[in-house]
Amino acid sequence: MTSTQEDLVSSTPGLDGYLSRRLFARPEIGATAAAVVILIFFLLAAPAFRSGDSFLTVLYQSSTIGIVAIGVGLLMIGGEFDLSAGVIVTTAGLANSMFCWWFGIDLWVGALLSLALCLLIGFVNGYLVMRTGIPSFLITLGTFFVLQGANLGITKAVTGSVTSPDISQMDGYGRLGNVFSSSFEIGGVTVWGTVIWWLAFAALAVWVLQRTRTGNWVFAVGGGQDSARAVGVPVVRTKIGLFMTVSFLGWFVGMHTLYRFNTLQAGNGVGNEFLYIIAAVVGGTLLTGGYGNVIGVAIGAFIFGMTSLGIVYAGWDPNWFKAFLGVMLLLAVLVNLYVKSLADSSRRGLL
Structure with missing residues (x-):
């Protein structure tokens, strides 16, 4: 801030308080503070957590949740849920492997057919939600x-x-x-390609949400369908597109899982849909829609990665991890409501 700007702030009654409220009303602020506290805690409590290899393992764990969580977070900002996101990941890998094995064709063909199947699932989810009026919770369940x-x-x-x-x-x-399961080494530690893809998808989603008309549509449909429709927002197209985005990102992680491990268990993925939702909520996304951002969702996924591996590195009973997730979710909901109230008061102060 320049000296002129500082003089303006100091000479304007309440402006410094307004700027503070604006800062703390950012959706990702609570998640950022929590991430810093958790990182410091595990650095102190788990010596194995301090190595570069451990940190990149945390990033890898975060990326496998974070990629799909980006789509789930966008969908939640748009006012909807997708409880099928976890099993879509497994469906994608199974469709690719079994189709090619049964018919003896190139895996590239199977990957494209798997992508088409996942996009169709996303389209059907969105279409049924919009055309029937049944809550997305029930449709996707x-x-x-x-x-x-x-x-x-x-x-x-x-x-x-x-x-x-x-x-x-x-x-x-x-x-x-x-493409899907590559890795490379930096300074003797392994970096998985999914970490790079995660950051790239997050950056693209941030740009779309904050800098494009489509991003405005997402916030609008999450804030209120009728109001959005009244000002010309294509509500049906926007929401169906969000469901298909979740399916696409689920397909991508399904491809990574398949090509890293060469085979899949058909029962995998059950329960991961809640991890995606938790990452979004911890990152500042409201369950009621219309509020949140992708940076916060990415930080929420990072918190998940730190916690799930930090408990192991510290030598604690991993059964406590689910209890921690529940506490973290409840605290995040309370923090998000408070942050939302700050954002509303900041907007009123600006007026």
């Missing part, structure tokens, strides 16, 4: 059970077990592995 059952039933019927076939010898495996 139904999708969750359909996909969970189909993942297990179809995999058992095709392979005779609940595990997908090993794809490491199929055509296209090496090139797709380079």
